[in-house]
Amino acid sequence: DVKVTQSSRYLVKRTGEKVFLECVQDMDHENMFWYRQDPGLGLRLIYFSYDVKMKEKGDIPEGYSVSREKKERFSLILESASTNQTSMYLCASSLGPVNQPQHFGDGTRLSIL
């Protein structure tokens, strides 16, 4: 089974801090994704990556950056955390072919105080 591991289930940070969310997958997937999930807004794509050192902006990249130095690891960075970034963050990965699904981690519930 594919395993996507997010480093923290719950995280509490303060406004203005630089926050790192880590995601690791163990199945050699080319594609990795970061979403945030908020009540009533569904899943919104922040960034994605098709390969090592590659990144593409999703629908809501403002205030975030990402890093993919190794194929199995995709990090989401909040440069200067703000209260409106309090959310559930979901990491996902997938193989390249179109018939392949995304596999999700358990999520990180991030609170910015």
Place this chain on the structure above:
Amino acid sequence: GDSVTQMEGPVTLSEEAFLTINCTYTATGYPSLFWYVQYPGEGLQLLLKATKADDKGSNKGFEATYRKETTSFHLEKGSVQVSDSAVYFCALRNTGNQFYFGTGTSLTVIP
């Protein structure tokens, strides 16, 4: 652009009732279609998939058929259990390697 529309919830059913959650999509080409389930406080888990027209995906008593003529992928289960209470997401992956999700349908099953 491509999109997924699923029925709004919340849906409340009694145990052993029949479940249908409607999902329709808009996409060019031949997307793959998926249903995911999310239990409270967890990430999304793949429930089933179908990758071409008339395919039926099935898992844990749930099933959905890829209907290209009606651009639909409705989720069904013949007899729901309390443990099926969760949020269900319909999704597609298009030939451009993009994923689109519906807004989710919350299901509560009461004993």
